[in-house]
Amino acid sequence: MNLFKDFEGRVLSALEALEQIQEKKDGINLSRVSVEPPRDPSHGDVATNAAMVLAKPLGTNPRALADEISNVLEKDADIERISVAGPGFINMKLSSTYWQKTLAAIIAEGEAYGRSGIGGGQKINVEYVSANPTGPMHVGHCRGAVVGDSLANLLSFVGFDVTKEYYINDAGAQIDVLARSVFLRYREALGEAIDEIPSGLYPGDYLKPVGSALAEEFGTRLRGMPEGEWMPIVKDRAIDAMMDIIRQDLAALNVTHEIFYSERKLHADNAKAIREAINDLTFKGHVYKGKLPPPKGQKPEDWEDREQTLFKSTDVGDDIDRPLIKSDGSYTYFAADVAYFHDKFERGYKEMIYVLGADHGGYVKRMEAVAKAVSEGEAKLTVLLCQLVKLFRGGEPVRMSKRSGDFVTLRDVVNEVGSDSVRFMMLYRKNSEPLDFDFAKVTEQSKDNPVFYVQYAHARCHSVFRQAAEVFADVDLESVDYSDAVEDMITDESEIQLVAKLAEFPRIVESAAAAHEPHKIAFYLYDVASAFHAHWNRGKETAELRFINNTKPKLSMARLGLVRAVAAVLKSGLSIAGTSAPVEMR
Template identity: 60%
Template sequence: MNIFGLFERRVGEALDRLAAAGKIPAGIDTSKVLVEPPRDASHGDLATNAAMAVAKAAKTNPRQLAELIAEDLRTDPRVSEASVAGPGFINMSLHPHVLHDVVRAALLDTAGFGRSGQGAGAAVNVEYVSANPTGPMHVGHGRGAVFGDALANLLAFAGYKVTREYYVNDAGAQVDVLARSAFLRYREALGDAIGEIPEGLYPGDYLVPVGQALAERHGPALRDLPEAEWLPVVRAAAIEAMMALIRDDLASLDIRHDVFFSERSLTKGEVDKIGETIEELRARGLVYEGRLPPPKGQLPDDWEDREQTLFRATAFGDDVDRPLLKSDGSYTYFAADIAYHRSKFERGFATMIDVWGADHGGYVKRMQAAVQAVSGGRAELDVKLCQLVKLLRGGEPVKMSKRAGDFVTLREVVDEVGRDPVRFMMLYRKNDAPLDFDLAKVLEQSKDNPVFYVQYAHARCASVFRQAGEAFPGRVPALEELATADLSLLADEAELELQRRIAQYPRIVEAAAQAHEPHRIAFYLYDLSSVFHGLWNKGKDLPQLRFVKHDDERSTRARLALLGALKAVLASGLGTLGVSAPDEMR
């Protein structure tokens, strides 16, 4: 039950009646009309910008129009008051039974409350992580992994058909470097003295088991072969081992993908998909042979003034056209990425979301141009950039990992603090803002630790139900039965405010899904928990507000109904973030 959506439609009906009465023109655009919580809670339960959003098109004074809309809203049996403020805002107060209906809706459908049909089953491809398969995942990868997974959960909850995808970069120079690094460990496993790991190769100990496995499988047979013969064998084995390692790292965060798409498959099948894509774009006049102007500032060492095969990225809003072939005739990474996103479109995805590290920000415009080109303007790409994570312990930077060689692995962090703190804290900051992740602070049991604060709210709700079971043995009803409780007994302002916050959940879900911003759920859960903890503390001083009253079963049932709805929302929101909702805290 989304009361904000209900009243957006109700405001639209008021505008339709005004148009039918000839007071405003018919058919005006109402897409910018919003119904949301007022900035000041003392102003009521809902606020709308309707008059200001349509006044220009209606050719009328916004405040005068607001008075007409408010007059219509006052006839609604759910509205106790509708008043005009400022230049034309309309504030509404609702009769308590509207909030009671929200509580009942949450009790009658604990798993589905807040679920939306917004997506209407539309297919969405969310590609996230896509780390090069050259080693274990680091903490920075973890932020994109958690963000992408939570976004996929959120979109599914909002009614989209979501495919979770990982693009395996198993072609190109970096996997050849991986193979040479693994071959060195293979020789080591055979007993060769390899000395220091040469510069340019991967030094981490994580490749030792790969070398040992190669030695067990092949014995010394690979050692004396020319590189051209052992390289593909070692490369395939190393990639397989690294992807197994990455999958295991992701599983520690309960992250799993539906599709692992191989970059090599674009050129190693029966059809060269990259070449085919280039020729298709050429036939449409979007690929040509030409020269690029020199980049501004000091020229890079590898810049060449030569005729190149170029994609007309500028036709789709990019700054310059982009090369598709290197000087040696091989494809650029961009060419492969165009073919890959063409594959997504051919698989039925008109909405694509890519989650990248912030260091790829300069790549966004060209990829959005490419998606526009390969789809004929029928698909859109939204790129979400995740900023860096600074790993701290008690405010001090954490030292590098011995296992990885030059970074702290994601698995080390998960093993130390647990899945829930990692997931919640990765989302308790907007994705494009830098994140300080303090290993000591995320284990504190205090209000300053958001994940503890929210989980503690859920555990406190569960503890109240246990207390009620002890006070009224065998007489604590199921949540569905609590929907019949007398909710008019919840008359204290703190109880009403908690009901208002619960009512916001469906709106938060839709807004977060539309903006592709799962952090909004984390922020909402913290604010919701804060209101609940405030009510809990108020009950310590005012016995009449305590949740379990041994001498008053009616009020106990009413408060259990409120906490049952709260508990359902907390569990739903935490579940969307991929965080557990414990009934007890350790």
């Protein structure tokens, strides 16, 4: 059930009925014709821009064309009133019969309502978080985690075959540092005195258990080995331990991944995967040996002007060519990135999304270049940049220092305000906007946190059903055919407004998915909750409008159907957002 698609179809067939369209059929592009809800509800329920878009190619003026189109549409029994307004908008008010049919269809679809097939089962890869496995997740990782996870939920809701993926940066120098830090903790666990953690190593206490575990497993054996020997062993244990911590952090935020892809895998077997990817790029004509100009701005003192293996990314949209091999012969991080993309492409993804923090803005162009070169234009890569989150407590910025180890972890935040609140706050903003996150606002003044507002609406729906179960004790409310009950019963303007809001759901879902904008779901949920709360309160002023009327069981069942539809939409939306849909607020 998608009301707007339905009426788009009706508008298009109305257009085809027009003589002037038939005459010029080939020269006319109907794809710009759209059917939308009017911004101002007083204009009606649906509006189309058809006349304005088509007037020019038809050589007529929009108002006249609009009149002709509306003359055809007028015959449609579901349209109660039609009018031409402004520069040539055609506004339609729909009959209450049509709204009842719409509601009945929504109820009949149940939890499936809002899903669509626009994804067509296509494989799509969403990569997000990808925090370095050197410690617990930082609060800065929250946003990307939530945005990526919710976007992935949204995409699978519209029929994509989504893979949620995490890229583990476990191959760089920072992992050696991690291993050395753990080795220190290992010696500590064996009883050595460790005064102060030397600068350059990770100081956090979270490494202590890893050291103890090593002591338990190996006793003193590692201590006698040269670094070259213990390093791979400690590295393995350390990475596993850090990933365990990270997985737990993610679980606390209700974030999940299907694949954890290790960078080490690319370097394994003498960097087979990277070599193959570079060979592939070379074969496709994107690799050469040459010199790079020094970076603009101040020239680094240790700048080496030498020839190296470069990816000619300037040919595919980048600003500068990118090095693939370091002076010591090892591969750059970027080379691994190329191999990683290559691997994803080989795994059959035609569409890939990277959710990154704003500090990675500089990587967007080169990754797009990689996508273009590796897939020869076949794969679509989208980079979603999440702007920074600034933490506040009671209006004061929270100071964080990573060096002293007193940074705010993701777990701290989730423990303090709850996963639902964190997730909704992170979603209640376009990802391209910076976000201020105030602990005090999120916890104390719950009004400032929209998730409660939405959850409360959902809980209220269930409260109605709890009440109804008492009033209609002789009716099995679970087996009522609400879809059937709705007919002729939902007639009040306030009820219809609510149905109209629900009818937007598929449209919002599709456009949010297409534009990769999960925040739209959060805003829409707020809208639905608002419409529901408003309608609820009308029942307080006018008892006639209450959902439950013990003298009119038939009417009550119809209205319970409406409530059920509201609850279903809220639940679906909340689950896309990765937040819970409580049945009561406590």
